Amino acid sequence: MSTALEISALSKSFAGVQAIRDLSFTVPKGVSTALIGPNGAGKTTVFNMVSGVYGVDAGRITVNGVDVTRMPSRKRIGTGVARSFQNVRLMPHLSVLENLLVGQHVRASSLAALFTPYRLIPNHRWKREARAALEESGLGRWADETVSALPYGVRKRIDLVRATLAGASLLMLDEPAAGLNPSETNALRDHLKDLMAKGTTLLVVEHDMHFVDSICQNVVVLNFGEKIAEGPLSRVRQDPKVREAYIGSDGEA
Amino acid sequence: MALLEVSALSVSYGRVAALIDVSLRVQEGEIVTVLGANGAGKSTLLKAILGAVPVKGGGITFADTDLTRAAPHRRMGAGLVLVPEGRRILISLTVEENLLLGAHMRRDTTAIRREMDAIYGRFSNLAERRHMLASCLSGGEQQMLAIGRAMMAKPRLMMLDEPSLGLSPLFVEKLFDLICELNRDGLSVLLVEQNTGKALKVAHAATVLELGRVTMDGDPKALAADPRLQDAYLGGAGGH
Amino acid sequence: MVAQQIVNGLMLGAIYMLVAVAFTLAIGVLNFLNFSLPGLFMAGGMLAFGLMKAGWPFLLAAAGALAAAAFISLLVERFAYRPMQGGDPEVPLVSSLGFLVLLENLMLVQFGSDQQAFPALLPDLNLRIGGLVIGYAQLASLVLSLGIVAALSFVLAKTAAGRRIRTVAESRETALLMGIDIARLVPQLFVASAALAALAGILFAVNYQQVSPFMGEGVGFKGVAAMIVGGMGSIWGAVLGGLLIGLAEVVSISFIGADVVNITVYGLLLLILIVRPQGLMGRAPSREKL
């Protein structure tokens, strides 16, 4: 089985504080994985290093077989990895459709593509493709809206569509279910399952364990920047080290 | 009457409801802890009590004064103080200036000086570095500074937002000892914590938030034994 | 005569220094490039002139001009700064420029566009040290400027008000959580920076004995340059920058010619921005956090 993401012996410290310590784990293709752990355990830092927002102190990151450890952040999406942010970051000055069009950049970055007046061409294939992707996710009616006018749950899902249009086969989602109401959570879950059925692998940071349980086959638990457990959620959840990390050292009291 | 009385408080960020009908009270001299997974609304609750986020509905009464619409500086003048999440030490100020900042609303210079010396007595690490920029402190020392800074406001109720976050186990011990010590000296405490076990052990009362609502509250010992509490964190621990 | 030029440069630099400190207060704490400050500089000089013409004694006229500048600055806060919080950062800049245009044209209507002679306050007495000639008025304004800046620096460094201001400068959100009354602090800062700019204008008028509705532009923009050369948000940086720009100006005028002033002054600014954007005494800007 080939791997979507391989992290080996990764370390990172900020101003002398060790945020990630000798961390290794693998996300095989097709095996959606959750990265869990108490607040401050280093989960978002891992995302930031994989996407290139932070450099690494030591270790290696491989995405779909390509070593991206020293690759500029801008180039990494070309290897098939895209991410979402804790607070959805769609571009507020652009409409929904335009946000998706920016997502297509990796596949349309030549000079000719940059200066094609696609907005003057009715039904240009970029717009068609973006609209189709929206329709497919049941979000078609939002295409021409301003981003800020949309419900939070819809914004999160548009973020997903943007990542797929960028051709991402590995999606890193930072707390996708946070702030969603139950029906929005369900819509998001269905959307993610749909993506997984089409071959996308997910790496998810999430606190809602029911949500994790329903989409992830594997769980990696971090505490103080170190991996303390790994495996299926049902097993990890029984691990005393995990219980202690979550409930605290006097958990059994 | 309770020192702090929060009744049916609601807060929204845009369309997202962060708190829905949350009620809570802290009696004089108590430690009350608020538990819940990330995103449950705990930080929002503390910020709303401080007045740093606007309230949509409900009321906040502190020391028999209705503070629901008061500005943060007025609430702090009444004796409320927050030790914010992530400590929020000012890195362009020295350690001592951070402490003095805590007392920025007070005029009693000699008392301020005396209390600062007491804090230095308690935290010798801070005393040694009093004239250095606060950015040189370790995470644990920064947390001590944040608490010291809050002490300098001479509060009646101290709210702490995830004080143990990112601290080593040894420091977490020290931190909880400190909270208990301050409480014994007469300070009331409202504590938001990830470290549920420890928090329940020191608290006189506890409230659990889930998705912005109070789902459980009452005696911390009973809560600690309640399997539903673990469910709130680990999603059906023990299996359904 | 190099030494004489250095003296003259420092005297001019003292004016730039005050303007630079006014700018640095606005940008360092409020993150607002307040282009009404050159207008307030001019208003200081012009109003002092106007009031003296109406028969007021100098000190009263100067006080009146300062009070007027402070009042105008509160209007700037109310109409240019406050409505723009959270919007595009360029917009308050436009409105503050609107105030500059407004002030210039109001003075134009009142006094005409010509340069006006500001009365000499002290009989033309000069201090002669060795070969150096130093006017008493110049010396007095240099001492006054340095004294005010030193006092301001003391307030910022040692008092509770200063700590509050520095907290707002570092993080508005933390300031809010610390119970700092930002709604009261901001207008106070506007008044302080306006008073500095207007005082600089009055000193300029006293020293060079001329005022005009457009006297703010050149000096104001050099004040901005001085602030950046020294490092935005740093008081002593503004002092250093002001003196450096003043020196650069006077020295290049006397050794090369008046027309090259902008090349040396703004060339220095450009060079600093490319080589060391945070300025000589500023801190490096921090990276965006996610």
Added chain:
Amino acid sequence: MSGYLTGVLVVLAFNVMAAYAVYLPLAAGQLNLGIAGFMAIGAYGSAFLTNEYMWPMWAAVPVGALAAGLTGLLIGLPVLRTHGIYFAMATFALGQVISAVFLNLEVVGGAAGYPVTDYAGPNVVFAAAAGVVLLMLYISRTRFALELTAVKSDPTVADLLGVPVRGMKVAAFALGAMVAGFGGALYAHHYNFVEAQHFNVLLSVFTVLYVLFGGTQTVWGPLVGAAFFTLVPELLRASDQWRYAVFAVFIIVFMAIRPQGLVTAALFRQFRRRAPEASS
């Protein structure tokens, strides 16, 4: 057309060109406070070629524009390492230095100014301004414009989506400089005289004012802003000495009420939505 009206419209044409020169980098979030400097390069560069080398105007004007664009590119590379207000101040300084250099350049007359022999009539100026507007309309319909807005909106996310953030910024800055140079070159040949003092900081700053007043969300904003700023003071001419004061008050009040500018994207969406409803 009366001479007066033509004169006003020519000024408008120049202001429109300058406005778009500011608009391009601003669309990517970069405030250029030194646009006058690039106009000066175009003006002096092209005038030098027609005066001294007898180049025809149609060749000299584009070369002047290219010279300004090239300067923008070379300067943009180091200067665009700075952000926000630092960038604005760097361009501000740059504009001052450029016009001061021309002020001291004796081959082009120094402080006395530089007479230009070849003449570009009002129709040429109108055509040039129309050309700039059309070019901008075209660009606004491309992915280039889309990605500029993306860079302004959220540079971090744009970068993670693969958009070359720095490249886009430099390109927008250099293109804007080129447009400014183009306008400057025509200015020199229309008025047959260039003087460095004209290309001062107030010219730069007022141009920024037009653009922000018109609004930066759509490509129409600069056009509307420039038209407003050129025509309204003319209409206020009756009140003569008060007109700029009145105008300034208007700017202040307007920006306080509508900080996003006159023309906004939402305005367009409203129109677009109303149109199909009416037809259905």
